[in-house]
Amino acid sequence: MTFNQALAERINELLAEKGITQYRLAMNSGVAAQNIDHIRKQRNQTNAVNLVFQIAQGFGMTLKEFFDSPLFDIENITD
Template sequence: MDVHDAVTERVRTLCKDRGWTTNELIRRSGVNQSTISEIMSGRSKYPRIITLKKIAHGFDMTLSEFFDTELFSELKNEKNH
């Protein structure tokens, strides 16, 4: 799994846990529909940090909280091997 896949998985998981559609995330984060669609479909390999911050805030969390999950810990461990 790469960083992009982890970001996509994290967003999907957070939406699922909250019972949100992507439209609800768009509404709450203020990120436009095309950007969310590109992230979710894999077309956006490197979303800007400000975009990820807006997404995190849409989930009512900090950017640090967004990345504080096993998905990203595993990436760090894979890189060190």
């Protein structure tokens, strides 16, 4: 499975689990519905998360390890 496939599948899983639509996710997240649609349909070969994934791999880390820092706690992120 490619990273983009995993990302699309995870979004689809969470939409079903939370019982929300792509449109509601767009409204809740502030991400354009079209951008979410492109991720779900794997139209983008490169996206910001994919780049972070590659950077984490460069450090020999998983995404979970990369983001496991107080820097990424919700109260420390402003946008």
